[in-house]
Amino acid sequence: MPTLFYTGKMAFPLRLMTMMSGIVAWMTGNARDSSVMKERIK
Numbered sequence: 001m002p003t004l005f006y007t008g009k010m011a012f013p014l015r016l017m018t019m020m021s022g023i024v025a026w027m028t029g030n031a032r033d034s035s036v037m038k039e040r041i042k
Contacts, residue, residue, distance in 0.1 A: 010018070
């Protein structure tokens with residue numbers, strides 16, 4: 001059975017792109033959910 005997570009070494013540019021895409025996804029998710037969270041707190 002293959003492993004679920006990649007355990008090998010990645011090149012630096014590939015690792016940088018992966019981290020940046022995760023950061024962008026996190027930022028857009030937080031920006032989209034802020035109004036919903038404010039309504040839930042009220």
